[in-house]
Structures are given as C-alpha cells and as structure tokens.
Amino acid sequence: MTDTILEPTISPEEIQIDASLRPKSLSDFVGQPRLKQSLELALAAAKSRHEPIDHVLLYGPPGLGKTTLSHIIASEQGGSIHVTTGPALTRAGDLAALLTNLEEGDVLFIDEIHRLNKVVEETLYSGMEDRRLDLVLGKGPAARTVTVDLKPFTLVGATTMYGSLSGPLRSRFGIINKLEYYSDTDLSSVLTRSANILKIQLDRDAVLALAKRSRGTPRIANRLLRRSRDTAQIHHHNHLTLQAVNDTLTLLQIDELGLDASDRELLTRIITYHHGGPVGVETLSSALSEDAGTIEEVYEPFLIQQGLLARTKAGRVVTDLAYKHLGLAKK
Numbered sequence: 001m002t003d004t005i006l007e008p009t010i011s012p013e014e015i016q017i018d019a020s021l022r023p024k025s026l027s028d029f030v031g032q033p034r035l036k037q038s039l040e041l042a043l044a045a046a047k048s049r050h051e052p053i054d055h056v057l058l059y060g061p062p063g064l065g066k067t068t069l070s071h072i073i074a075s076e077q078g079g080s081i082h083v084t085t086g087p088a089l090t091r092a093g094d095l096a097a098l099l100t101n102l103e104e105g106d107v108l109f110i111d112e113i114h115r116l117n118k119v120v121e122e123t124l125y126s127g128m129e130d131r132r133l134d135l136v137l138g139k140g141p142a143a144r145t146v147t148v149d150l151k152p153f154t155l156v157g158a159t160t161m162y163g164s165l166s167g168p169l170r171s172r173f174g175i176i177n178k179l180e181y182y183s184d185t186d187l188s189s190v191l192t193r194s195a196n197i198l199k200i201q202l203d204r205d206a207v208l209a210l211a212k213r214s215r216g217t218p219r220i221a222n223r224l225l226r227r228s229r230d231t232a233q234i235h236h237h238n239h240l241t242l243q244a245v246n247d248t249l250t251l252l253q254i255d256e257l258g259l260d261a262s263d264r265e266l267l268t269r270i271i272t273y274h275h276g277g278p279v280g281v282e283t284l285s286s287a288l289s290e291d292a293g294t295i296e297e298v299y300e301p302f303l304i305q306q307g308l309l310a311r312t313k314a315g316r317v318v319t320d321l322a323y324k325h326l327g328l329a330k331k
C-alpha cells in the first residue's frame, strides 16, 4: 500500500517520543471514563487489601492507550513493568524466566497476547490462576517436574483481536476492558497536552482540525501534530496555525474523515474490482500487498466505525456512504 499515517510499525525515534508523551498517571490519562473508573476502583480496593490488582485484559485498535495503561497500573501499585509480546515468547522457558523474575506488585505486559503459541499459553494458565509454575526439567525418562511459587503480580494482556483469544485464556482475566475511539474533544485535550510537552505553539482552530482528522486515535493525533510542526517550522515561523495543519494534511493526503490514501485504496479496490463486495480479506491482502492481519486490525475497525465498510459472512462490503465519500457511482 502507499505511504500511510497508520504505519503499524513504530520507529525507534517514535518510541522515544511516545514515551515522553505518555501520561504517567490515571488522572493524566484523557478520556475512556468507564474504563478509568473501573481501574481506579480495582486499584483502590487492591491497595486496601495490600495486593496487586487482578489480571487485566485490554482490547481495541492500535494506538488507543493499552501500553500506556499498563505502565500506569504498574506505577500506581508501586511495581515495575516488564514488557513483551505474544510472538516473542516462543518457548515456555522464556515465559518462566520472565515470571520467576517478577517482584510483588510488578506488571507483566504481554502485547498481542492473541499470538501466544499453545504451549506458552498453557504454561501461563497456572501462573495466572495459582501464581505457581510447574516446570519440566530435563528430557526423557530423567525428566522431573518442579513447582515454583511466583510473587503476587498482575498480568496485563493487550490485543487488537479479542475474538482470537481462546476461552480458557479470556476466563483467567478478572478485569476485561475495551478501549473506544476517542471523541474530538478528548483528542483536542491529548493534542494540547502533547503540544505543551513538546513546547509547540498551537492555535485553537488548529487543534480542532488535527483532532477531527486523527481517526479517534491518540497515537495518530500525536503523529499528525509532529508532522504539522515540521511544516510550521519551515513555512510558518514555528507557529502552528490552521493553515500549517491544512497544508500538512493535504501533503499527507488525509481527507476530512481522517482517511489516508491507503484507506481510500482499500475501499476503491472493493468498488472497482468487486462491485462493492463481498470480497474476502485474503483477496484484498494479496491485491494490496498488505498483511491480512494489518488490514483487519489496523485499517478496517475505523472504516467500520465510520459506516463505510461492513464485515459479512461472505466477506467485506462497502456501504452507500463509501460510494458517496469517494464520489463514485454505483453500477
């Protein structure tokens, strides 16, 4: 697909900036009121029992704050955070090494937890449930099992694909929360906060213009803010005006709904080559040279939320709104 603001891989530079913009406490975390309330309550109750909170599962599209929340949970309960991902844990031994190193109150954050392999996932069950691990040492007839007790810890699992999680894994989380796309008002607060941290002078109408094009996603809002700052630096004497934002959005080919060239390519493909659908995600994946998982987890959720695309049993179908938005006639 073409250059995109949705870029699922994050550059090392961006990881650093992300960390500096990341809210450090629940009170700094913008939006998601129901989720915040439920976490606040769980943290306060656990604190009064002198225990870490129950295992937490966070799900929703990328860039909405799952990693941020896991850092906040660790710091609110006075523990450290250990970060890994489902695909990185290839052997049960890798997981055991992580779990046995946790101190009381620590958080083990597993991103993309739906991608854990079966053996590792099954090892995780007893670690989560009984805080103990049964480890098999050695091989063949000499093999023996030792049981290791773990310190009270919290597992925070994050996933963009709630439906891909197995029932047994899901049932071992005590707190399950969905992250929703952010409103324009909430994104405006995210942007204002980030502009203060990055010392960017930002006009009020420029904030709203950025918020409206950020697909309800703080990570994208922060990306667009930084790209607009570049324009402001070169052409607008460092002052981030509405004009600087509009120039940047035009350059990045982001339209008034926040769709970029890749989103429009996806919709146009379904209309032009498949009469509006239904078409399978695998077909789209090979036509657009994009990973099927990325299409499902990164592109589609927002298009569906905007009412431009629907998932049916037979495949993806574009809606009348998509034809209208792209200015294409139905044949």
Ligand code: ADP
Binding pocket: 017, 018, 019, 021, 022, 023, 028, 029, 030, 031, 061, 062, 063, 064, 065, 066, 067, 068, 069, 158, 190, 218, 219, 222
């Ligand atoms: P995810 O883990 O869901 O992909 P992250 O937690 O990495 O998302 O969030 C991406 C970036 O967006 C973070 O660096 C942070 O700066 C910003 N962000 C996310 N949620 C919020 C929020 N509620 N308030 C302020 N900034 C946020």
